[in-house]
Amino acid sequence: MRVAFDIIKEIIRLAPVIKGTVDSVREALATGKLEAVTPQGEVLTREDVLAEFDKLVAVQHQVAADRAQSIEDRHRDDN
Amino acid sequence: MAKKSKKKWMVAVAASFGLAVSMACATGKAVTTANPTTDQVQSARVLAKQVLAETRAGLKVANEAGNLVKQLPISVAIKDAVDCAVLKVTGVPQVTPVLTRVCGDLVTEDKAPIRIAAQKLVNVTACASLRTTVAEVLGAIDPLMNKLKEAGVPALSALGVSLDAIFAFTRQVLAGGEPCV
Numbered sequence: 001m002r003v004a005f006d007i008i009k010e011i012i013r014l015a016p017v018i019k020g021t022v023d024s025v026r027e028a029l030a031t032g033k034l035e036a037v038t039p040q041g042e043v044l045t046r047e048d049v050l051a052e053f054d055k056l057v058a059v060q061h062q063v064a065a066d067r068a069q070s071i072e073d074r075h076r077d078d079n
Numbered sequence: 080m081a082k083k084s085k086k087k088w089m090v091a092v093a094a095s096f097g098l099a100v101s102m103a104c105a106t107g108k109a110v111t112t113a114n115p116t117t118d119q120v121q122s123a124r125v126l127a128k129q130v131l132a133e134t135r136a137g138l139k140v141a142n143e144a145g146n147l148v149k150q151l152p153i154s155v156a157i158k159d160a161v162d163c164a165v166l167k168v169t170g171v172p173q174v175t176p177v178l179t180r181v182c183g184d185l186v187t188e189d190k191a192p193i194r195i196a197a198q199k200l201v202n203v204t205a206c207a208s209l210r211t212t213v214a215e216v217l218g219a220i221d222p223l224m225n226k227l228k229e230a231g232v233p234a235l236s237a238l239g240v241s242l243d244a245i246f247a248f249t250r251q252v253l254a255g256g257e258p259c260v
Contacts, residue, residue, distance in 0.1 A: 016176070024143070031206070034196050044117060044121060044124045044125055044128065045124075046124070046201070046202075048124070049124050049127055049128050049131070049200070049201050050201050051202060052128045052135075053131055053133040053197055053198070053200070053201045055131075055132075055135055056131050056134055056135040056138070056197050057188075057194065057197070059138050059139060059142075060169050060170075060188060060191070060193065060194060061172065061188060062139060062142070063138050063139070063142040063145075063169050064165055064166060064169040064170055064171055064172055064188050064191075065146050065172050066142055066145060066146070067142070067162045067165045067166050068147055068162075068166060068171045068172060068173075068175075068178055070145060070158075070162050071100055071159060071162050071166075071177065071178055071181050072175065072177050072178070074155060074158065074159070075177050075180075075181055076177070078177075
């Protein structure tokens with residue numbers, strides 16, 4: 001009885017620490033600081049996805065510039 | 080009197096809750112899992128990265144379509160239609176009077192639908208939000224594909240079909256055909 005009481009007392013004492021740890025892990029996951037691992041062992045960080053996004057933005061800019069220039073060239077002397 | 084006051088209080092709580100739920104839905108937060116598991120985050124990221132890669136490849140093909148159009152002996156109207164359809168997806172470096180006159184309303188690159196959807200893909204942590212965003216990517220690209228396929232120029236139709244094929248994986252993700260936990 002006494003042991004059970006001590007265990008419960010210890011759990012209550014540690015509860016804020018456990019909660020803090022769980023919260024930190026959740027926050028780290030959400031912000032990308034802690035990275036997930038696939039069953040195949042591949043790790044994909046938020047930065048990996050961001051790097052792919054940056055490549056897309058570079059291409060988007062190039063395409064936008066090319067197509068805009070194409071229209072400008074065709075219609076420069078319209079007026 | 081006390082009963083009436085309690086009822087009023089309960090109605091106020093219910094109304095606040097309803098308002099909070101409506102606002103969450105309106106801001107798109109309802110589709111995001113609050114505390115995703117490690118597997119959910121990883122699964123969504125793997126798919127998001129691949130969709131971003133396909134989108135990049137798709138934009139390159141769209142640019143090639145524009146370059147091809149430039150060389151073909153076809154009407155200026157078709158050339159403009161293709162270039163404008165691409166610019167509706169990518170946005171423009173700078174909105175100019177000529178571009179607005181030829182294409183109508185255009186937005187700058189940072190406000191382009193494809194950029195906004197891609198930004199959301201970087202932050203997805205769950206399959207539900209991933210699929211919502213993938214639908215936005217395809218919603219931005221589809222009018223361009225249709226424009227190429229229906230241009231009445233065989234070379235452009237072929238590029239339209241190629242562009243469509245590039246997004247095969249993305250369409251699979253949207254249809255739920257790709258495993259996402």
